[in-house]
Amino acid sequence: MGKRNSQRKNAAMLDSDDDNSSVSSSSTMRSDFMSVSGTEEVQVEKDSLLDQALDDLYEKRGSTREKALSSIIEAFNSNLQHQFVEKKFATLLHQCLSSVKRGSSNEIALASHAIGLLALTVGCGDSAREILEESVTPFSQALKSGFEPSKLTSLLECLAIITFVGGNGPEETERSMQIMWQLVHPKLGSNVVAVKPSAAVITAMVSAWSFLLTTLEGGTLDPKHWQQSISYFSGLLDKDDRSVRIAAGEALALIFEMGSLEKFSAEAKGSKDGSQGGYAHVQGLKGKILNQVKSLSMEAGGKGSAKKxxxxxxxxxxxxxxxxxxxxxxxxxxxxxxxxxxxxxxxQLIQLNFLKHFLGGGFVKHMQENEFLHEVFEFTPKRKHLPGTEHHISGSEKRMYKSPNSVINKARTQLLNKQRMLSEGRNVGHYAVNAGDE
Structure with a gap:
């Protein structure tokens, strides 16, 4: 015991006698090592979180899959997970589609949102096209089964996103728009019961439909479809729900901007069937919309559910x-x-508002780093996030990080043990040399 204490005292004295440069050098080495290892540790955490969440999508318990999907959404919102997607794209897509096919309403809503984020992450290309082709049928079927608003709105928003990113030509875009349209205008048959959609679902449908319309030329849609949609949106301007009126107003503004109403009006006027009914109807509709817009721009309040x-x-x-x-x-x-x-x-405004709503808290991050969105808006950020800067750990990451049995914590423990061994090795060598000199 005496020898050990004596060695400690000698080591401490010799260490304090070192010049400042050697201390500075040792400190710098430790700082550099910790900086690099810290970055690696964060990467281990992120990869382990997503790997664990992906594994949990195979679990039978629905609540476990829902938690996993929430973790995936949070991870894809907070960072662009390019490395993870390169390795696990197909697995993630098909597990999310499995949740859409068999899950509860909440699980379907989460899974569809995750698929939308996946599409925005991969950007235009073969992967985005695969997402669209694999998802259209399950989404269409899910929209017809059950009427839970959060599920339907999430499916509509995601269908718009994956079509926007992965669609190849107006035919695919119109296909998705028609699926959306049928949700509020179902083709009734002997075994079909008409169900009135909620205001939230109508708002989501109109917004998603308008978002996709921004990618089309005005002359691509059938004139009958134009007349039907314009009449429908005009009717929505008289509804009590403000969110519905706002969505309908944006849709009509877009239609006017595309010149579609004027084209339709000219076609109706020049028709050879001898009837001016179509032209008169369009002109009357245009006048009605103008009066509705004037009234809503001066509304005194009291009509609508939310004064804000x-x-x-x-x-x-x-x-x-x-x-x-x-x-x-x-x-x-x-x-x-x-x-x-x-x-x-x-x-542009409709595209921006839709993507901002879909991405929520991840909007700024994606606008700063997502090259697909840079191309959409012709936006080039001057300041880009640099590797090695501070990583903000989310709440779910913190919980998994603190769990003693988590994969992340075990990896962290191994990494810290390795750091400790290397640090002790440096210290022993330093002291041994000085002890020998002594």
Whole structure:
């Protein structure tokens, strides 16, 4: 015991006698090592979290799969998981589709959202096309079974996203738009019972439909479909729910911007069937919409469920009115980090609002780093996230990180043990040399 204490004292004295440069050098080495190992540790955490979540999608218990899907969504929102997708793309897609086919309403909502995030992560290409082709049928079937609003809205939003990213031509886009349309205008048969969709579902359908319409040319849709959609949206402007009115107003603004109503009106006027009924109907509809827009831009309140949306409604319909009367599109500017993302058309504004809503808290991260979105909005951020900067761990990551039995914690323990051994090795060598000199 005496010898050991004496060695400790000598080591401490010799260590304190070292010059500042050697201490600084040793400290720098430890700092550099910890910096590198810390980055590796964070990567181990992220990969382990997603791997564990993916494994949990095979579990029989639905609640376990739902928690796993929530973790996947959080991970894909907070970072672009390119490395994980390169390795596990097919597995993740098919497990999420399995949840869409067999899961509860909540599981379907989560799985469809995860698929949408997967599409935005991979961007345009073969993988995005595979997502669309593999998902259309399960999504269409899921939209027809059950009427839980959160499930239906998530399916509609995801169908819009995967079509926007993976669609190849107007035919595929129109196919998805028709699936959406049939949700609120079902083809009734002897065994089909009409169910009135909720305001949330109508809003989601109109928003998703409009989002996809931004990718089409005005002349691609059938004139009868135009007349049906314009009449329907005009009717929605009289509904009590403000979110429905706002979505319908944006859809009509987009239709006017595309010049579709004017084209349809000209076709009706020039028809050779001798009837002017079609033209008169279109002109009457146009006048009706203008009056509706004026009324909604000046609404005094009291009509609608949420007063907080009143100003949003007024501002939107003032913009629509100015566009209809003066052909002036609203210009917007959104701060993203130190950069500004600007829009100058209804089409751009609808795309921006839809993607911002879908990505939620992950919108800024994706706009800063997602090359697909950079191309969509012709946006090039000046400041990009640099590797090795601070990693913000989410709540679910923290819980798994703290669990003594988690894969992450075991990997972390192994890494810390390795660091400790290397550190002790350096210290022993340092002391041994000085002890020998002594």
């Amino acid at each position: 949306d009143l100003n949003s409604q007024r501002n939107l319909f003032k913009d629509i009115l100015e566009f209809l009367e003066d052909n002036y599109c609203p210009e917007t500017s959104l701060k993203i980090g130190g950069d500004s993302l600007k829009t100058s058309t209804w089409s």
